Ligand SMILES: NC(=O)c1ccc[n+]([C@@H]2O[C@H](COP(=O)([O-])OP(=O)(O)OC[C@H]3O[C@@H](n4cnc5c(N)ncnc54)[C@H](O)[C@@H]3O)[C@@H](O)[C@H]2O)c1
């Protein structure tokens with residue numbers, strides 16, 4: 469079933485704001501059911517550990533096992549996969565890994581400190597996280613690229629132990645995913661997915677070690693579970709169903725734009741693909757390309773569902789208005805398919821990643837451009853950033869007063885502490901004052 473009925477909107481028509489809000493929002497009933505189900509799964513995993521994880525894996529991934537050991541892939545199995553995949557796949561994984569590593573090495577932050585005139589030392593100590601969990605999606609497609617995007621920044625940061633989870637529906641293991649884990653240096657791999665995998669990493673089970681932070685993208689169950697366990701562990705962001713927003717001046721081949729919209733729609737029925745253009749005839753041409761091309765797509769049904777339920781072709785007055793609408797949406801991926809993409813990029817404030825110019829297909833960013841493809845979705849690009857080395861490093865403040873510094877700032881602290889009525893604070897500072905002054 470590849471029939472598509474795609475929403476057409478005009479930014480100048482009455483009611484556009486409400487229509488856009490409806491387009492971006494999740495259906496309330498979906499939201500409610502997902503929240504209920506995720507809370508139930510997390511509660512069971514916290515209470516019953518491995519037993520609950522195995523039950524949910526049987527239920528949601530149709531994978532029955534007698535023991536948790538069957539859900540762990542050994543390092544030997546990862547190496548075997550690396551040896552077994554065809555040479556072109558191994559070369560492509562290694563080429564992508566090199567680009568991703570190289571890009572992320574530039575993000576590493578080092579410790580720093582400086583000294584005041586009185587010898588007081590102040591600074592920041594940067595430390596990698598001890599143990600992280602990386603979620604690699606696997607329900608509707610296999611994502612070796614997400615293994616690299618999650619694990620390599622953690623490696624660059626110096627994380628001591630990386631635990632990967634990936635669902636393998638019906639026990640079908642993807643060798644490229646395991647090979648990518650070998651290339652990236654992942655320490656342990658469990659074939660678990662969904663909220664049960666997130667719960668296992670957050671709370672720990674008899675077999676799965678609890679981690680300090682969970683990163684990585686996933687469907688709505690995974691994104692909701694990460695939100696729920698935040699606080700028990702750190703999370704990177706909400707990286708849910710994929711999104712693409714294309715702004716086009718009407719001069720790019722409509723087939724290219726249709727395929728760019730498909731590229732994210734094919735991930736998930738809940739993915740969102742939107743096109744903005746000031747050219748109404750171009751919107752018609754892209755709609756015609758969509759209808760022509762969808763029947764040629766292997767994942768045509770997912771694309772048709774996604775474009776019908778969550779897609780839109782929106783006419784805007786001009787590119788300035790396109791930038792305004794885009795900033796309201798704060799998309800995960802934003803393609804600027806226009807003559808002067810740099811000028812338009814100046815007007816963009818919120819987007820996970822910005823793809824500049826007609827030749828920059830978002831798909832290249834998904835695999836091998838270098839920047840991370842784990843990006844904030846659902847408008848969270850207003851306050852979140854791409855996954856990066858900084859997500860795997862934390863900072864501790866360094867404070868070392870000299871005797872002179874303790875005297876000078878101790879007097880300030882004493883006044884402030886007494887103002888707050890906290891006498892122990894005041895006296896602790898006062899003990900260290902120069903008593904001759
Ligand atoms: N934002 C990003 O950076 C980014 C990157 C890559 C992929 N993605 C997105 O990741 C998602 C991958 O989704 P996927 O489904 O292929 O794999 P997934 O691994 O995210 O989800 C599969 C799991 O969902 C759980 N699940 C499925 N139906 C359920 C139900 N009814 N109740 C409870 N749990 C259920 C199962 O446990 C299953 O293991 C897509 O939405 C894709 O767009 C996002």
Ligand SMILES: N[C@H](CO)Cc1c[nH]c[nH+]1
Pocket residue numbers: 611613614709710711732800834841842843
């Ligand atoms: N587009 C996804 C991020 O939303 C990443 C991906 C992996 N493979 C293909 N695409």
Ligand SMILES: [Zn+2]
Pocket residue numbers: 710731732735834
């Ligand atoms: Zn993609």
